[in-house]
Amino acid sequence: MTVQMAPFTQDYIMSKLRMTAIAAAKQYDGGDNRRTCGMRWTVSTCDGSFKVGLLGQTLPALEVIQSTLILSAPAPVTATTGGTSKGDLNAGMTGLNYTGLRDLSKDPITAGEKVGAAFLTLLMGGVLGGFAWFIVKDRI
Structure with a gap:
């Protein structure tokens, strides 16, 4: 093109x-x-x-x-040569699975959510650390 x-x-x-x-x-x-x-x-x-x-x-x-x-072949169209696409600033912000953005001033993060996030972070760190250990151990 x-x-x-x-x-x-x-x-x-x-x-x-x-x-x-x-x-x-x-x-x-x-x-x-x-x-x-x-x-x-x-x-x-x-x-x-x-x-x-x-x-x-x-x-x-x-x-x-x-x-x-x-x-x-015909050239690609542009906004001045027949293109009809319209921009949408809210694209992806609606639909079947959209639940909305959380307003933290009205719904602050709870202690349980913080504990859950910490647990998942430590779990993933452990998994990645374990993979790194196996890779290093295999090279030694």
Whole structure:
């Protein structure tokens, strides 16, 4: 999208993108079906570094090839070119699970809550300390 939002970058980015897409496309001649993609796009034919049906190697090549079509895609909209999003300062402050913010001047923290917080803090400190001890002990 950079080439759409900052057109002065188009020549530089698109030339690199086209070269990369061509190199990726040249990798699509491997495997028994001659349609499996390799990983090293710097060589002119499939490098053989693939497993049959491995989608993870095919998707990056398809992504770079597809990204060469960006110039024919509509540019992202902005507030001045048709965007309709409205800001909401209270986003996330309502809904099924929202209970409201606690007003501490009207509902102060009780001693029981302080004891519970201290217990959980000490428990988590002990757990983390135990993990650290096991890690250090394992290294000695």
